[in-house]
Amino acid sequence: MPSEKKGSYLTLKRMRNSSQTPGEPLPDYPSAKCPEGCPPPVRGTVTLKERNKRWRRTRRFYAELARGHLKLWKNKKEKEDKDAGLTSAWSTKIDIGAVTVVPEKKQQRFALQFPKNTQILAPVDASTYDVWLEGLRHHRLYKQAGGGGAAEGTSGATSPPQDASGELDENDNPVAAHSPDDGSAPANEEKKMCEGLEATAKVMDDAKELFAMSLEVASSLVGTAEQLNKLQRQMKGTLVEMKREVMAIKAGGRGLQLTPESSMHTARFKSAEELEAFEDAKEKQSAVALEQEKNDLLERSRKVLEETQRVAEPPSDQMSQTSGAVEEAVTAPMQPVVFCAPRPRRTCLPAKMMAAEGLGMGGLARMALSRAGLPVSFFEPLSAIQFLCEELRYNQLLAQAVSARDPVDRMALVAAFAVSGYSNTKGRSRKPLNPILGESFDYVEPTWRFHGEQVSHHPPITAGFAEGTGWVWWQTMDPVTTTSKLSGTIELTQSLPIRLKLATADGMEQYAIEKVHTTIEKPTDPEKRKVSHTGKMVITSTNGYSCELHFVANRELRGDIFKGEVVACRLAGHWDKQLTKVATTGAQSSLFQAADEEFGEYYGFNSFTMTLNEPVTPADSAPPTDSRLRPDQRALENGNPGQAAKLKKKLEEAQRVRGKSHAFTPLWFDNMGDEMTQKSIYMPNMKYWTEKERHFAGVHFPDIFTV
The missing domain is CATH 2.30.29.30 (Pleckstrin-homology domain (PH domain)/Phosphotyrosine-binding domain (PTB))
Incomplete structure (x- = not known):
């Protein structure tokens, strides 16, 4: 028996150490x-x-x-x-x-x-x-x-x-x-079978096309109905105003009463004949004024009718008009821009990460029933808005894409940028704090800048916008959480894409990036929690190229760049390390190499993440809603978990009270249709940086951090 155990052990050891x-x-x-x-x-x-x-x-x-x-x-x-x-x-x-x-x-x-x-x-x-x-x-x-x-x-x-x-x-x-x-x-039977399969495939393609057309018509009808209702309200308002104008004209009050100035001129006439001639001239002038008013009313009515006719057209035109006005403002700067002077950044946090308390699924259920928040040890001293800004750590890849001449290279660099955002989650075991409704954050570097806002609380939605020389980036983060009762894992899915615009040598190019699923294993134990990303990332562009990246097990990924249906090159690598481009000739070139740095004692942050929650200074001109001014987040970063838990509870209670009495409207983002993706996303109204230069004078902010 001992020899059998030893042999079994050696067999297992060889199996585990065998190269695959x-x-x-x-x-x-x-x-x-x-x-x-x-x-x-x-x-x-x-x-x-x-x-x-x-x-x-x-x-x-x-x-x-x-x-x-x-x-x-x-x-x-x-x-x-x-x-x-x-x-x-x-x-x-x-x-x-x-x-x-x-x-x-x-x-x-x-x-x-x-x-x-x-x-x-x-x-x-x-x-x-x-x-x-x-x-x-x-x-x-x-x-x-x-x-x-x-x-x-x-x-x-x-x-x-x-x-x-x-x-x-x-x-x-x-x-x-x-x-x-x-x-x-027989050959004839094979031929008949081939023809039957081809006919079946054709019928299926026709059915898919008919279904897509039905969806398009349905969405067109919905958009047309909404626009017609809006114009109906506008026409009612115009008719009421027209009635008031007509009643004022009939009453003889417009153009027939003499002003004090005209009375002074009348007193200067020397005879009744001169006064009568003056009155005749005033009557003619009044007639001309009435005719002009009539023409103005007719012109306004004609414009309303033309607007009604335009609404009858497909809603895609309306969407392009709506988003086109915004995209004229969301334009990538062509010339090099310096947003600020270089400044020293901190390299560590004031206190190290505290030990986390374990919490089973039963504990989570009890907390959900009692509406109690998670323990503060489950969180890291960052807001979800700052977590969104962290995706721009390797923004130099976008600058390289702007200067690239080959559209295949541009798509490869955009894919590398999309992958690089996931490398920040390596070694992270705590979740960011949920932003308070109306909370904002900005980050300024010499070559780029970012600002974001929490635009919705239920469901939680965070909007962000960034710009650099030759590129602009915006994203609406709307994570949908799914919890598996069997495995105890949590899966995060984002339905809205990342939007990107590049000012290239071939003209302005737009990109849409669909993100993959994020799975959190052992969410009840922060010390053993693991984060993984799986699924298919699809990147589309207005230049005719597209990219598909498959995130598989062991943090590996592989994919292709297509021109239509033809493979232009292949991509391979790991989302936490690097991405390599493999040309059709077999030549390989490195696109992205993650910095090999991780500070486990500081929540697994990297050197860039360390700088996101630096205390603000008067030179920052930060608004009172900035995440860096959030008291519970600052207490957690300073290593005071008891105070952080009390402040977090008070902030959340105050948010619930405000939600019952006040309707919230975002200050820096508007929800509107996106022309490229045909989805409703939040886009910047381009007012934030202008108001920041004025130190936000005259801007009314909600009081969200007072406890």
């Missing part, structure tokens, strides 16, 4: 040349096992790679029986052209990456590894180029079905079980 570094995925068509004709089949015995399932038994199969499909039988006899007509089914069939195949040469095996899992395929005879490698490469290209028949392609890139014991179950794959063998169906 994958190679480069096999190339896709049309980036690689397709072989001429159907490649020869490859046959042999293989093993198949799901990756990361260490205790699942490895299954052995007899495999045949032919016409772009990998067919698996439980043994060679089943294959021979099938060829002899004794059976018409195989265990499973995999479309090699629809899955990603990553060769792992060191282990003499292949990783078949499906949407839901990864299967490890290994030839039993290791000497045939190169034969299988060439076969997989050629059959993938052959299938992606349209070979192999449409009927076989219907199986798609599905994972091999498995039963509870880990064995492949032929009953779980009806498409594979009833598909005809290669070459067994």
